[in-house]
Amino acid sequence: MKERGGTNGGERQAPEPVFGDYSLLPGTSDECFAAGAEPHPYAREIVRLIDNVGRAALKARQRLTTGAFLKGGITFNVYSDKKRGERIFPFDLVPRIVDGAAWGRVERGLVQRVAALNALLLDIYGEQRIIKEGVIPESLLLKCPGYLPKLRGLAPPSNVFVHIAGIDLIRDSKGELLVLEDNARTPSGVSYVLENRAMMKRFLPYVFQHAHVRSVDEYPARLRDALRAVEPAGCDDGAMVVLTPGPFNSAYFEHSFLARRMGTPLVQASDLFVEDAKVYVKTTAGPQRVSIVYRRIDDDFLDPEFFRPDSLLGVPGIMKAYAAGNVTLANAPGNGVADDKAIYPYMPDVIRFYLSEEPILGQIETLLCGRPKELEHVLAHLHELVVKEVNGSGGYGMLVGPKASAREREEFARKLRGNPDNYIAQPLIQLSTSPTLIDGQVVARRVDLRPFVVTGKDSWVLPGGLTRVALVEGSYVVNSSQGGGSKDTWVLQ
């Protein structure tokens, strides 16, 4: 089938090209077009294929995807309206295209980064050489809320801490892909990668078939095999389960999706219990041993005996089972220290320290306000920097210097001098754009990319990842809660 709108044989009118009047944002790179509005060489064929679909047909297909997501129940829950608050994550049918030749370097860079994160965690919960040798100051470590000193001396099965990593990447105005942040706890979004791909195959089959895109479907099997490979010794008949907070959690669809696609039970904390430092699941045939828990709940709610005695959530005693080496928890507890914003600036040194290699992927130049010299520089350049609280998230406690007023900057400078340790500063990055269909027109919208790295005995990188797009004109915010959507990511063969 050819994706042509409304014509069926006989005289065909050429459809209106999709990218006919696409224009770039000044000072910003684009994932599909080079300066001068010529497609990048690797994207040329796909631009031609999508142009042939025609604007009207593309728009019609875009409309159909909404119903398809809804019917498939591919939704996320909105907390405020518990009972029936299911929304779809807005989806854009124009794919983000990734040069296959350049992807190999990204893959190596991601694997390297995950290896360093893992070595860092093993060391921090072990000997702490990196502190002793002065690469990371001890005071900084002790201030990280994700650091759990109680876990020192405990190593997870096969020494793997970060089984699933989501390393967020952005492309700057020079066209360089940079690491924006590491997610080593419970990165989410992979179900949308697979479901977005299914939508592309359904609604643009001809384009897809001729684009030669690397497959993403093996993710669940890769994850299952990776987790099986780091199972505790002597638990061959133990079950693997996915642990969810429950059906009202905003990411419940993803939890259920992964359980389904890995062929494992989806459990809630109340389905599990611990006896003699072993984990069991309650079944209609009595208790069954569990050896691997892919948990999608935060450390704080994992085990009330260990983390929060006031909490009724979690599986009492599961940390005892973990300490006894009787269960693999993925990701490992305590990982929050590795993806802390205060640790991020040290990551290039962390890579050099453990791997004796130069970092393959760059990252955003970051100033630690806790260092007097850097603080001085930040204070002198507030008008061109973004200053963030190390433990802030969602854009709170942040100053976007270029957009702030002189008075706002002055006030912020006062806070900064009062508690410099609490802040980092970065230049404002012009996130790259990707062509996106808005109201029937293809326009430039900013994107980021979350690739997923799965680690068992080895690391494997999902080709592509989740591309999030800021659907609002000029916006840098790709979060779904603030007008963000997603699109399929095509790594070409």
Add this chain to the structure above:
Amino acid sequence: MILSRVAESCFWLGRYVERMESTARLLRVNRAFVLDVPVEQLARWRPVVVVSGEELRFREHVGSDAFTDGERVEEYMAWDPRNPASLTNSIFWARENARTTREIVSLEMWQTLNSFFQWMKGGQGRRLWSSDREQFYLRMQELAALFWGVMYGTMLHEEPFDFVRLGMYLERAGQTVRMIDVRYHMLGPHAHETIGTPIETAHAMALLRSCSATEPFLKRTRGIPSGAHAVDFLLHDEAFPRSVRHCLDRAAHGLKRVRPGVRDIGARTQRELGHLEKTLGEDGTRGRDEAHENLTHLIEGLAATCEAFQYDFFGQAPTEERRSSADAASST
């Protein structure tokens, strides 16, 4: 192996789909019945509410005088969010139980329920309700038929499947008994003045239709259906898929399949089901008064069986929205 919580959700998935279908059919049949048969006002729509175990709540929310108002009864039974047995609630909870067991039920089962749910939620259901009520109820029945067929053809035939079917059969047995019970005074010993009259025949026919039993029944008997014959058929015919006998047989078979053979799990349910079968067996040997009493025993026995099942396999009391009206013993 199957998680207790998942088993419970499967069981209730089966019950809600069955309940929805049964309620839709009852409403559809009753619309035709009240047009045809001259019965006293109160006997026209009240039985529909009673069968669902909703009599008290209906009185409270809608009012006792509304029993004579078919439109208000239909509205309550189809749409009212305060009615836990309404069609919309049954669909919502069937889908919700499927949503929380999506890694267990087949993709096709989920899509069947979800697209129907979206159809209702998007307003199309309401439009059909206004324009063609009969077709609206038929759509519900078709959904159930589609769902059972899709399930049979796409899901692994092992424990979760068995739990869905156990839910279906126990719900169905309960529906059939209550439908008989609510019309019994029109058919049974207290209806001396109507026995053998066209009114009794009409009631018997409506009862059969409410159970999709008209044609199967006619294959078993000659002549004009009498109430006693119809009741006997609906209770005892082994081959009729909605008879109490058939449902209990299938439930016993399903129970055997899900009992793990360790630590006597399921023994309590087995015992209750045994009592129930005994009660059903005694029915035919008694006089008519005792037979009515026996219906009450059957309703209680079914509630006890479901309770035992909950105890044996799920290990906790049913949640409020499930308990309400589900096992309500309604006797007229």
